[in-house]
Amino acid sequence: MISEAAYTKVCTTLPSCDGEDLRRMPQVIKKWQVFPGRNKFYCDGRLMMARQTGVFYVTVVLIVGTCTLFFVFDCPYLAREISPVIPAVAGFLFLFVMSALFRTSFSDPGVIPRATTDEAADIEKQIEVPNGSSSPTFRPPPRTKEVIVGGQTVKLKYCFTCKIFRPPRASHCSLCDNCVERFDHHCPWVGNCVGKRNYRYFYIFIISLAFLCVFVFSCVITHLVFVARAEDSFLEAIKKSPASIVEGVVCFFSVWSILGLAGFHTYLTTSNQTTNEDIKGSFSSKRGQDVYNPYSKGSLLSNCASVLCSPAPPSMIDRRGVVIPESVPVVRDSYGTVKSFHAPRVPVPAGPPPLDLKVSHVAYSGPGHTGRSTLPRVATNGTTHPREGSYQNIGSHGDVTCIDHSSTLPFTTARGVNIPVAVVPPQSRYSARLGTTTKGPLPDSIDHEFGVDAGSQMSLLKQSSV
Known part of the structure; x- marks a missing residue:
């Protein structure tokens, strides 16, 4: 038995495949493809x-275009x-x-994830008032919570879009449609929050x-001064270097706004504030003498170290x-991470003659078990017990430990074809004789990984309909 193994990998091989036996399977959808926010991935x-990336491209064109003109028309003269050192410094910057x-x-x-359906329902229950809506004293449930941060009372607002109480300093961006932790602002020049x-x-x-x-402008x-003197x-x-005028104009009108922005964010960094908090005056003295910034570390250097x-x-x-x-059964590890799932198969029409399938080896690792071996070396001997229903045993020998005795594990091929592997309860003993084969229109290789949990038994089974 390999009940102590913590990770199992079963590989099966086929002699050959002409490719026409493969059928289109349901496409795997990644979470970024259905992300609810307005983002590009x-x-x-x-x-x-x-999604609004137009201004971002303007930023890239201005920086790259200006520096290209500088490297082509100014750097050769300045270096000579x-x-x-001037071109080297400019290139580094x-x-x-x-x-x-x-x-x-x-x-x-x-970005803060939106609440799931169950989480949103739990939050709604928490904010419901004890009396019913039919009561004459009914009031809408409060949509804020109060927490103490650094001795200061901070209100947590409820986001109707994300269905969560936003953490302190978080805010919902109307452009990206996401709640963002320690939200500063949405900057179109960088194309992101x-x-x-x-x-x-x-x-x-x-x-x-x-x-x-400043460096390019200088x-x-x-x-221009050196050429004018000559x-x-x-x-x-100007006639000899017209590109220098273009660079100078771009840098002249850009440097003032950039210096102002850099100075403003230096102030925010040293005081451990965000642009959103500064605009709203969250910690302004106008709100009262008792209002202060609970996130400040007490010194400029400490705030800079905390932020940067x-x-x-x-x-x-x-x-x-x-x-x-x-509706699809999944297999998760002890941390809840999905290790595998079984997507429904598409009906396979009649095709070329089927090929043989046989389990070749098991690779595993865990306490006292490391390495790669064939099934007879890692599994105990056992008799063949065909599973009832539309399943039959395929090329395994002995008992193999698996993670969940109530799910169906798939073997996913490199081309997306799944072979279901049925999992049986611990009290049942299913095994197959080494070398037992089955027929089916399958690709040339199968490779799937899944976690294991000590105490459960599994038999490698294949649907007869495949």
């Missing part, structure tokens, strides 16, 4: 941003006449700015962009998980 859900921009734009800002998980990258982006603008003016005319300098250097929390949304219908 890239790279199979690894990257996300807002002044120092070759440019790469740093673009990396910070992309990290801000394509990161999860701290700015929240707890990407604020540090946003701050680094605007600070480094301010340095880049170098452009220096270039030609004894500023107009001649604290570990980034993990994303709370499962973007790359698989959407599983409620």
